[in-house]
Amino acid sequence: MLTAKRILSCLTLVLLASFVFSSDLFGEEQITINKIVINADLGKNIINKNIYGHFSEHLGRCIYEGFWVGEKSPIKNTRGIRSDVVEALKRMKIPVLRWPGGCFADEYHWKDGIGPYELRPSMVNTHWGRVTENNHFGTHEFLDLCEQLGCEPYICGNVGSGTVREMQEWIEYITFNGKNPMSDLRRKNGREKSWKLKYFGIGNENWGCGGSMRPEFYADVYRRYQTYVRSFSGNRIYKIACGSYGENYHWTEVLMREAGSLMSGLSYHYYTVPGGWGNKNSATEFGEKEWFDTLKKALFIDELIQKHSTIMDKYDPKKRVGLVVDEWGTWYKVEPGTNPSFLYQQNSLRDALVAGLTLNIFNNQCNRVKMANLAQTINVLQALILTKGEKMVLTPTYHVFEMYKVHQDATLLPVDLQCGQYEFEGDKIPALSVSASRDKSGRIHISINNLDPNNAAKVVCELRGSKAKSVTGRILTAADKTAHNTFEIPETLKPAVFKTVQLKNNILSTTLPPKSVVVLEIK
Ligand code: AHR
Numbered sequence: 001m002l003t004a005k006r007i008l009s010c011l012t013l014v015l016l017a018s019f020v021f022s023s024d025l026f027g028e029e030q031i032t033i034n035k036i037v038i039n040a041d042l043g044k045n046i047i048n049k050n051i052y053g054h055f056s057e058h059l060g061r062c063i064y065e066g067f068w069v070g071e072k073s074p075i076k077n078t079r080g081i082r083s084d085v086v087e088a089l090k091r092m093k094i095p096v097l098r099w100p101g102g103c104f105a106d107e108y109h110w111k112d113g114i115g116p117y118e119l120r121p122s123m124v125n126t127h128w129g130r131v132t133e134n135n136h137f138g139t140h141e142f143l144d145l146c147e148q149l150g151c152e153p154y155i156c157g158n159v160g161s162g163t164v165r166e167m168q169e170w171i172e173y174i175t176f177n178g179k180n181p182m183s184d185l186r187r188k189n190g191r192e193k194s195w196k197l198k199y200f201g202i203g204n205e206n207w208g209c210g211g212s213m214r215p216e217f218y219a220d221v222y223r224r225y226q227t228y229v230r231s232f233s234g235n236r237i238y239k240i241a242c243g244s245y246g247e248n249y250h251w252t253e254v255l256m257r258e259a260g261s262l263m264s265g266l267s268y269h270y271y272t273v274p275g276g277w278g279n280k281n282s283a284t285e286f287g288e289k290e291w292f293d294t295l296k297k298a299l300f301i302d303e304l305i306q307k308h309s310t311i312m313d314k315y316d317p318k319k320r321v322g323l324v325v326d327e328w329g330t331w332y333k334v335e336p337g338t339n340p341s342f343l344y345q346q347n348s349l350r351d352a353l354v355a356g357l358t359l360n361i362f363n364n365q366c367n368r369v370k371m372a373n374l375a376q377t378i379n380v381l382q383a384l385i386l387t388k389g390e391k392m393v394l395t396p397t398y399h400v401f402e403m404y405k406v407h408q409d410a411t412l413l414p415v416d417l418q419c420g421q422y423e424f425e426g427d428k429i430p431a432l433s434v435s436a437s438r439d440k441s442g443r444i445h446i447s448i449n450n451l452d453p454n455n456a457a458k459v460v461c462e463l464r465g466s467k468a469k470s471v472t473g474r475i476l477t478a479a480d481k482t483a484h485n486t487f488e489i490p491e492t493l494k495p496a497v498f499k500t501v502q503l504k505n506n507i508l509s510t511t512l513p514p515k516s517v518v519v520l521e522i523k
């Protein structure tokens with residue numbers, strides 16, 4: 001039965017809609033009122049906090065100078081790990097961190113990265129600039145980092161150039177508490193008790209840098225390697241098979257068909273590359289064409305996930321296997337004057353919108369997406385943090401993750417969005433992106449992005465099935481599309497209080513400024 005309140009809300013929406021219609025009839029400029037309906041008393045899927053995960057590879061200055069400065073550094077650190085970075089990542093509640101790659105993972109031999117520093121052999125990082133890697137940041141340092149961050153470690157093993165034995169022994173070294181040669185070696189290196197390690201990847205991009213394999217071949221290799229990735233001492237491993245990228249649906253089909261029953265998760269990679277691989281954009285010098293192209297490409301991941309997920313449904317209708325989007329983000333030209341192999345790029349308001357809309361997509365598809373890891377945490381690709389000597393800057397992308405942390409482990413709420421279009425040169429995309437959740441204490445959070453860089457968006461949002469009393473909000477925006485934080489001016493972009501939102505009879509009304517990311521909290 002309709003309650004009086006619900007009738008009132010419906011009437012308000014009808015009135016607002018007719019206002020749009022009539023203003024058009026009188027030949028005035030059409031005002032689009034975007035309508036959102038949120039079913040606050042429904043929702044059954046949990047947004048896995050690991051969707052807010054990150055990725056750190058031995059690439060450029062991500063590990064060295066990013067996370068790791070060494071104990072003797074004048075930069076404040078705990079056992080060699082930068083304290084400012086740890087504090088910042090804890091503030092945004094980093095849930096999981098993937099390491100050591102990436103393409104580096106399939107060239108990494110973990111035994112080179114344990115024991116006294118002076119005895120660790122160097123190697124050449126062949127994939128990323130052929131620079132010398134001294135192996136000072138290894139297994140103990142990574143697991144120490146995760147303990148300092150309070151996050152779950154996710155280690156990617158070497159399939160491309162490593163042996164089954166090497167992988168088996170790594171798992172034993174980390175997780176076996178009894179007595180065997182590997183646990184003895186760990187103790188000799190100063191760690192008595194085994195670590196907990198839940199997430200383990202069996203290779204990375206084995207269709208490319210991880211061994212150029214065909215899916216049929218990799219499926220068998222996966223079956224073999226995963227046999228020796230054992231759960232010891234109460235530690236239960238979530239095995240992640242190397243998955244597909246972009247529109248390669250064949251890889252997903254073969255992997256699910258041949259090895260689906262032996263995996264807990266299947267990875268997936270998608271990068272937003274405006275201009276394309278051969279003609280990448282600058283991270284900070286761009287116009288509306290590049291803005292539109294970037295957001296359109298970023299939105300495409302919605303369709304990609306749906307299609308890969310449909311293939312997975314065929315073999316796994318109960319959605320037991322998680323889709324683990326363990327590399328995603330923007331990929332631009334490197335900053336002028338920097339090593340092209342180090343993938344160092346700046347990060348602007350455009351990246352904040354990419355982060356906001358992508359996280360909304362992951363939230364809305366959380367029945368299949370169980371983890372995602374942005375590439376990469378510090379100084380590489382769509383980074384959260386940039387460092388220069390002792391200086392550290394938080395990027396707009398960092399601020400989006402910090403604002404969205406309220407969705408972690410909350411219940412996804414079904415959302416119906418009817419919105420206007422953002423049109424550019426005859427092409428169009430939806431002007432708004434939205435997702436909503438209810439946390440354990442009953443607070444509702446709505447994250448809305450206005451992708452249009454020119455027009456504000458009037459929004460009316462009905463909260464069905466809630467007794468909303470108050471609303472507060474935060475916003476991230478700037479006057480300029482290309483706005484970004486620098487070492488000289490580090491706070492051009494940071495979240496501000498968002499006040500222009502009203503709540504009456506369970507109806508929220510607001511106007512979102514152009515090119516903005518907003519998170520509302522309703523109590
Ligand atoms: O993140 C940079 C690289 O992109 C990773 O090493 C690889 O997995 C992907 O191709």
